[in-house]
Amino acid sequence: MLLGPALGVSAILFSLGVAGVLLRRNVIIIFMCIELMLNAANLAFVAFAQQLGPEGQVIVFFVMAVAAAEAAVGLAIILAIFRHRQTVDLGDINLLRG
Amino acid sequence: MLELVFWFFSAAAIVSAFLCITRRSAVASALWLVSTLFDLAAIFVLLDAQFIGVLQVLVYAGAIMVLFLFVIMLLDLGREGRTDMKGSVGQFVALALGVGLVVELWVLKRVMDAEGGFAAQTAAFQLPEGELARMTEAQGAIGIIAAPLFRQYLVPFEVTSVLLLVAVVGAVVLAKRRL
Numbered sequence: 434m435l436l437g438p439a440l441g442v443s444a445i446l447f448s449l450g451v452a453g454v455l456l457r458r459n460v461i462i463i464f465m466c467i468e469l470m471l472n473a474a475n476l477a478f479v480a481f482a483q484q485l486g487p488e489g490q491v492i493v494f495f496v497m498a499v500a501a502a503e504a505a506v507g508l509a510i511i512l513a514i515f516r517h518r519q520t521v522d523l524g525d526i527n528l529l530r531g
Numbered sequence: 532m533l534e535l536v537f538w539f540f541s542a543a544a545i546v547s548a549f550l551c552i553t554r555r556s557a558v559a560s561a562l563w564l565v566s567t568l569f570d571l572a573a574i575f576v577l578l579d580a581q582f583i584g585v586l587q588v589l590v591y592a593g594a595i596m597v598l599f600l601f602v603i604m605l606l607d608l609g610r611e612g613r614t615d616m617k618g619s620v621g622q623f624v625a626l627a628l629g630v631g632l633v634v635e636l637w638v639l640k641r642v643m644d645a646e647g648g649f650a651a652q653t654a655a656f657q658l659p660e661g662e663l664a665r666m667t668e669a670q671g672a673i674g675i676i677a678a679p680l681f682r683q684y685l686v687p688f689e690v691t692s693v694l695l696l697v698a699v700v701g702a703v704v705l706a707k708r709r710l
Contacts, residue, residue, distance in 0.1 A: 435534070440636075445545055446544065446545065459608075461606075472568065479580045484657055488683070493583050504595045511602065512602065512706050
């Protein structure tokens with residue numbers, strides 16, 4: 434019965450991901466923190482799947498596919514921004530600020 | 532024994548995640564994140580999700596993190612520049628919100644325990660103890676995922692393939708200088 438401990442670890446990892454997003458200004462590291470949050474959610478799904486049947490693992494499969502798509506598009510956007518502004522620092526990227 | 536291994540990998544995952552969000556160099560952060568992902572793969576195996584553990588290593592640590600490291604190399608961000616941490620106010624807000632989130636989730640668990648706990652609330656759908664491990668033995672680690680994936684979740688599976696195609700096309704359009 435590792436459900437409780439696994440959910441605790443999942444909560445801590447998710448919170449670390451949130452703290453990372455708020456703490457850093459480097460876009461790539463913020464992106465990695467988002468991956469960390471997705472993984473924390475995956476851990477919760479797998480922990481519940483052990484109790485409630487293998488459908489939870491199927492959901493993890495979908496989350497991984499979405500994460501892969503997100504990484505490909507997100508990193509392409511970062512490349513495009515870097516080409517125009519020569520920076521990955523969110524403090525310097527303020528195109529939408531009025 | 533199982534719990535000891537679980538706690539070992541959990542501690543390693545949390546420490547690696549903490550180092551991932553505090554290292555100054557992007558490469559160091561990426562490598563600590565790889566370490567977290569490996570620890571999570573081990574935890575997945577302990578939770579009777581062997582195939583997901585393998586996918587975690589192959590897809591996350593193998594493919595996605597290599598993509599990250601490739602972009603870091605391409606943009607030449609490897610050397611340690613000035614720190615990109617926010618100032619002391621930003622650090623305090625991040626810490627407060629992070630701790631607040633953990634406390635919120637802990638309160639949620641306490642509420643659930645007060646109402647009889649997860650086991651009592653989901654007794655109707657719950658598998659018997661060790662049932663998933665027995666199913667894995669009977670159908671194979673891939674079989675227990677493949678059967679629902681290709682029957683119950685066939686439409687989402689096909690939508691995922693379209694999503695991946697869109698992502699590939701989108702990445703090419705965004706990253707190409709001129710089409």
